[in-house]
Amino acid sequence: MGAEKRWIPISLRTWYIVLLVGSMLGIAVAIEIALHFSQEHSGWATDAANSQTGVRHFAFTLPPTIVAMIIIGLWSWTNIEIQRMQPYIDLAHGNAKSETTLLLDYTRTNTFLIWMHAASNKHWVVTLASIIALAGLAFQPLAAGWLTVRNIWLPLPPTSVRNLKTVGLSPDFSNLVPFVSAAGYAEAQALYALPDPAFIKDGWTVQPFVVPTNQTLNGTIFANTVGIKTWSGCEAADSVGIAQDPRGGVDLNATWGDCTSQFFIDTNATQQWGVQLVTQCLTGNVSTTPDEYKPVVFWVFDSSQALAAVTFCQPAISVANVDVEVNCQDGSLQNVTVSNVPWPGGDNITGPPMNGIPLNGIAFNLTNPDRYVLGRENATQSILPAAIWQSAVMNNGTDIMFNNSGTGWVELTDQVYSLYLALVASSVYFVDSDPSSHIELKINTVQSRILLSPIATHILAAALVILGCLGFIVHLYHKKLREPLALHHSPGTIASAVAITANSDFGNLMHGKQQEKEIVQALRNKRFKLDRSTGKIVLDREGSLDDDPEKLDESDGLPYIRRNTWRSLRTASPPASEHDHA
Structure with missing residues (x-):
């Protein structure tokens, strides 16, 4: 006969795991490289009008989330198959309790509690696989926050x-x-x-x-x-004097250095102001300077308070190369x-x-x-x-x-x-x-740019690498663990359940049991295994000659002695040794 053909779920096959883990590691490397280019080139240009909201924003933020969903979904498939196969692996190793095999169904346990349930059963592969699946849920929010749009101050081409x-x-x-x-x-x-x-x-x-x-x-x-820089050169007058004028107003006299200016002010108005040239200076060439280049004087007078202010201004100019x-x-x-x-x-x-x-x-x-x-x-x-x-x-x-x-x-x-x-x-x-x-x-100019979030990138890359490596370790350990298991078809359907229990001592044991309490009671204190030759579930070590003759069953408080139990059960339930190769 040819080599024994075993059924292995697609998501637990080596090529599948290698592709999945390789993709995770490749994505981790790719997003770190993308972050490098994002920082080096200050991201990628986008339309400011549509980058924050609308269809375009949805278009560039959705793909990373889709990739994260695919990775989560692919590992979830592997995780579910690991959970489904765990009872069969225990049965394949033999001497398995019903609580961790026949009565166990991890797929019906709350997703967030599976790892604790598996740890209590010392199913460490299931525990780690479930933790990886839970940690993988972080991929989606990290991917959603991976791309951001910010206004960046950037140079345009000269x-x-x-x-x-x-x-x-x-x-x-x-x-x-x-x-x-x-x-x-x-x-x-x-x-x-x-x-x-x-x-x-x-x-x-x-x-x-x-x-x-x-x-x-x-x-x-x-x-x-x-x-061209121009200065007003304005300074306050050194002194300002107010004297009555015979014409009925006042004379305003101001000095600035060796220059003097006089103004006649009609006091009929409360506030007055004006500007005129500076024409009298003891030094310099003000008198010969053309009027358009002479200093000027601005004055203001408040007759209600007899207050005056005078400012002399000598403009200056320079020309310079400037940035x-x-x-x-x-x-x-x-x-x-x-x-x-x-x-x-x-x-x-x-x-x-x-x-x-x-x-x-x-x-x-x-x-x-x-x-x-x-x-x-x-x-x-x-x-x-x-x-x-x-x-x-x-x-x-x-x-x-x-x-x-x-x-x-x-x-x-x-x-x-x-x-x-x-x-x-x-x-x-x-x-x-x-x-x-x-x-x-x-x-x-301020440009709207698509940038990669450094924090989200580093966390996402680290999570992909760590979870990918842990996932590969889980695969290797699980592959070793399931070596004794020889399933001939996919378990989980009603037809499959009938196929692996019909015409076996286990089937006879379950005959007529419908209530959950009856099923649990019937399976109590018994050990089971998966017959490698027939692929059927059979009793293992129940009434075995290797049992301690003085051993008491602590679970139900009933003593049983090997010889008496062997004789009493021989007729009702054939021993596993007789049916292992049936």
């Missing part, structure tokens, strides 16, 4: 855009439109807290360029370009830093005709101006001090202007006048650039 302007004195600004417009914006900012315009911040006016809004709106541009950060959405400057590369000069701002002295924006060198130009000049001279006054009103009242010897007026003047000078610089100190002039930009 891009080249056109410079819109270059440093140079505008050839014609005699219509004064840039000045009155700048004064108007400064006043609007004081009234409505407007932000600084594009490419202007803290006295810096940066050479404008095309903002590539087609790449991103939520990002920052980094560029090396040219900036800038620009908002992609509106071109607003985020930061300006002077670069290590010095400005080479050769321009008409730091060189002739300006020679590094900026226009004060208050007085102008006009030739035959029309009434509209003169109107813009007057408007500019009126708007600026009014903007400073309005800024005080918006900042806790006008009393701030006279606090600390007029330092409040100095601070407000510096804020408004500095913005005004920067706005003037954007129109007057830059000219249109050559169309071929380009600048290279680096853009960092």
Whole structure:
């Protein structure tokens, strides 16, 4: 005859376990490699609009969960077969109690309690297999949290855009439109807290360029370009004197170093303010300096309290190579830093005709101006001090202007006048650039990226490796344990139960037993085995000549002596030795 053919469940065959464990180890290695690339490349780009919710979110989070479900399901199949076969393995080894074989069914025990039940029966393979199955349930939540979507600050590829302007004195600004417009914006900012315009911040006016809004709106541009820095040079007057004027008003006298200024003020108005040139200084060449380059003085007077504040301002300017950060959405400057590369000069701002002295924006060198130009000049001279006054009103009242010897007026003047000078610089100190002039930009933007969770990845990989190795050990031990077992068909069906019990002493023992108590009572104190030749369950050692003649059955308290029991049961239940090979 050929070799004995045994029935072994598919999920307990070596090739199945090797594939399952190999897949678990392979997945563990794969997700660790994926984590490495995720960290190295900051994940993978995804659509911000659909990555957090909706179908796309479901699409990329579902596959890991499906893989986890498959692994759990495949090992659960193995676990169930181990539980089903345990009674038969005990029977194959012989001398098996009914409690751990014929009356045992692990598949009907609560999944979370099987390992304890198996441990109480000292079925260690079932115990470990059940623990692995329980631990494997963690795969699904870990897989669900494996992929995350986060907003990451990442650089885009460098891009080249056109410079819109270059440093140079505008050839014609005699219509004064840039000045009155700048004064108007400064006043609007004081009234409505407007932000600084594009490419202007803290006295810096940066050479404008095309903002590539087609790449991103939520990002920052980094560029090396040219900036013009203007300072208001505003300081409080050294002294301020108020004297009655014969004309009915008051004379305001202020000194600043060796410079003096006098103002006649009509006291019919409660609050008054204004700006004028500084024309009298003992030293220097103020008297010969063109009016558009002279220092200026801003003043405010409150006739109800006879209080005055005066600020002298001497504007200054410089040109430098700068590193800038620009908002992609509106071109607003985020930061300006002077670069290590010095400005080479050769321009008409730091060189002739300006020679590094900026226009004060208050007085102008006009030739035959029309009434509209003169109107813009007057408007500019009126708007600026009014903007400073309005800024005080918006900042806790006008009393701030006279606090600390007029330092409040100095601070407000510096804020408004500095913005005004920067706005003037954007129109007057830059000219249109050559169309071929380009600048290279680096853009960092917030991108929605799919990332791997490091914690979930490491835990998942470790669990796959540990449980995979333990599963393989369970397989090897179980394979050794079931060597005596020779099942000829799949157990578990009614037909199978009849096939392995019919025409055997076990079948005769169960004859007429229907109630659970009757079945348990009939099987008590008896040992069983699986006849290897017939594949039937038979009695083992019941009434065996190897039994101790004085042994008492402690389970039911009934003494039985080998010889008497042997004779009394010989007729009712044939011994296993007679039926092992039937």
